[in-house]
Amino acid sequence: MGYSVRTALDILGHDARVVVAELVPGVVEWNRGVLADLAGRPLDDGRTELYETDVIQLIKAAGGDYDAIMLDIDNGAEAMVRKGNNWLYSLPGLTATYAALRYGGVLAMWSAGPQPAFVRRLRRAGFEVDEVKVRAHGASNRKGGAHHVVWIATRG
Template structure:
């Protein structure tokens, strides 16, 4: 088996290190301690984040904000199921945007061409409002593994802010690596009609992840 090659390192606002590795055509982004955040071979749940949101939204030419670029799985899925969408992507670690073109061009293709990339905290960008859908995949889920600052995004106040940023009937979809019974209740308390969906990390295999789809 081919060994992993370390390609680059990025630093989060909190000072944590993210490392990009490659093995053949496979890519992996990991925390400094080795915890894998994403892998180019497992895209199913990130794609479902987009498809489930669009299904619930049922709206033409939606304005959509994606929180977290990652490896672009959610973005590409959104472009396929809603080709007329106006898309903004918020990413707080600018190096990840560079990795998309410098190292993972084969993964990303040309999906960034018609997208507004916004470098910064999605919690601040949300405040601009006027979105038909907000798709959040900025951490391991509501437990805030990679950034303590993400806790506010998933708090009651953060969820109320997201709801205020949505148009009537708009959708907030949130990805998580693990179930969290309290989070669905917080979404409901913030005024969302919530569905909780379990999806595979891969299209037919891998761990089960969770997506909450909330409608304003």
């Protein structure tokens, strides 16, 4: 909904370029309309390049072009949203993602919970992996609450 893009833009310098792939035209429309102000209008920032396409196409076309790739697509390393997303979590998909990153580049993926088999697959693709447990949005000031996982996979 634009929050990750806004956060990246806020952290990065003025010469940064943030490439966004969004498959669903309605999500783009919402982020240009009713949701735009909630995330600070990240699609209006000149550093943002928006592609209304499947992120898989951008990953396959890249050749070590990216410093970082952030994926928040499914609830983990399972294609819950679209069957075609299975490729992203497969060894060929992870290998292509590894190749899309520059040396030292980072793949960050959100998950509803840990998945040890996926971490092993990331490592087989060549990544160094940290599994970071995080609290659900808004739960940091309360006791309890859901925990999620963000995999930080670095191209070594």
